[in-house]
Amino acid sequence: MRPSGKAYLVSLTATLLALSGCSTLPHSGPDNRAIESQASVYLAAQKQEQAPYALVDLTPNVLAFFPLESRKSLSSGFGPSRKGPPALPLGVGDVVSITLFESAAGGLFIPADAGSRPGNFITLPNQTVDTRGLINVPYAGSIRAAGRLPEEIRADIEQRLADRAIEPQVVINLVQSRSSQISVLGDVNSAAKIEINPSGERVLDAISAAGGLSAPGREVYVTLQRGSTTATVPFEELLSNPRENIFLYPGDVVYVNRERRTYLAFGASGLSGRVDFDESNLTLAEALGKVGGLLDSRADAAQIFLYRLVDTATLARMGVQVEGNAGKAGGQYPVIFRLNLRKPDGLFLAQKFAMHDKDILYVSNSDSTEVTKFLAVVNSVTSGVAGPATDAALIRSAERTLR
Numbered sequence: 001m002r003p004s005g006k007a008y009l010v011s012l013t014a015t016l017l018a019l020s021g022c023s024t025l026p027h028s029g030p031d032n033r034a035i036e037s038q039a040s041v042y043l044a045a046q047k048q049e050q051a052p053y054a055l056v057d058l059t060p061n062v063l064a065f066f067p068l069e070s071r072k073s074l075s076s077g078f079g080p081s082r083k084g085p086p087a088l089p090l091g092v093g094d095v096v097s098i099t100l101f102e103s104a105a106g107g108l109f110i111p112a113d114a115g116s117r118p119g120n121f122i123t124l125p126n127q128t129v130d131t132r133g134l135i136n137v138p139y140a141g142s143i144r145a146a147g148r149l150p151e152e153i154r155a156d157i158e159q160r161l162a163d164r165a166i167e168p169q170v171v172i173n174l175v176q177s178r179s180s181q182i183s184v185l186g187d188v189n190s191a192a193k194i195e196i197n198p199s200g201e202r203v204l205d206a207i208s209a210a211g212g213l214s215a216p217g218r219e220v221y222v223t224l225q226r227g228s229t230t231a232t233v234p235f236e237e238l239l240s241n242p243r244e245n246i247f248l249y250p251g252d253v254v255y256v257n258r259e260r261r262t263y264l265a266f267g268a269s270g271l272s273g274r275v276d277f278d279e280s281n282l283t284l285a286e287a288l289g290k291v292g293g294l295l296d297s298r299a300d301a302a303q304i305f306l307y308r309l310v311d312t313a314t315l316a317r318m319g320v321q322v323e324g325n326a327g328k329a330g331g332q333y334p335v336i337f338r339l340n341l342r343k344p345d346g347l348f349l350a351q352k353f354a355m356h357d358k359d360i361l362y363v364s365n366s367d368s369t370e371v372t373k374f375l376a377v378v379n380s381v382t383s384g385v386a387g388p389a390t391d392a393a394l395i396r397s398a399e400r401t402l403r
Helices: 005-020 032-037 151-163 203-209 235-240 285-288 312-318 346-352 369-380 386-402
Strands: 054-057 097-103 122-123 134-137 141-144 171-175 179-185 192-197 219-225 229-234 254-256 264-269 273-276 299-311 332-339 360-365
Touching: 005 273, 054 312, 097 134, 097 151, 134 151, 141 151, 151 171, 179 203, 192 203, 203 219, 203 254, 203 299, 219 235, 229 235, 285 360, 299 312, 332 346
Parallel strands: 054 332, 179 254, 264 360
Antiparallel strands: 097 122, 097 171, 134 141, 179 192, 219 229, 219 254, 264 273, 299 332, 299 360
């Protein structure tokens, strides 16, 4: 007697389960049963063992706790440096050359019997501004140099020598600047300390002097540190917005950092794998677009999940209390955000929710997709054995059973 459709389905399912363990079927490698049975030690997961996490539906109220990053700027944070190059006073460690002129021979520095000469001047040996900020000039004494412009020092020396030399004139040349330097570090081809040109050095000039970038520009961030003030901008922002390419000041530190920001995409999306941000501010809507959106034949638009570690302080402000060790101050707690694109405002929420580095995006399959998978397996086994009529009856029976 021919079994009923439901009984046939049960029998067929049992047969499929039996065949799945048959060693005669082809395998690409050891299956889970072989691995478990031959393990010398097996620590099985207990029923109660499960990583804790919080599930948060993405709503307008939740967006307030995860705003898009504000646009970072150098031009708005360092004041005068965006107007022009800095004045460069002398500082400790600078090496200077001093030349003294007199209008006639027979003065303080040029003896009367000096004879024919192209000019009445002498050049003193090079001097280094000492740790007290001083240099020494014969008959003028110790001169404060640190923090003063060469023109100020020149006038001071001329005034001190006015009653001893014949109409003295002074020329000061900077031989080596050690106080007016900037440092360029990080992902450049040749990290270095660079002397600031009197005409001014901008941020891109300093990076160029250090050999340029050693990483792709779209993944690079540039940090400028001046005293206690620090600001960071994407490298591409320096290129696209000339206002951000500001002048540098002595003592500035330029740090170039490659930061490859990526997220992982899995499930019923058009593309699975690791995806680069490319942009400095990437939203959830843009992240879905970069992976090809949702697969119409598989995805459940109401079940889009984003996995992220969130600091407990933010969760506390949201009213989510985390207990135990995971809730310690400064810690991070696993959170799954759920986006429902079946709601009319779903795309607006996705457009305002910022992606973070190392986020995991998962698009769930719809329930009908799982039914279709099962029926495809059943149909592949029964086709050619029971015939089309039996297949049709079996499919109807499977649908009633899975309901």
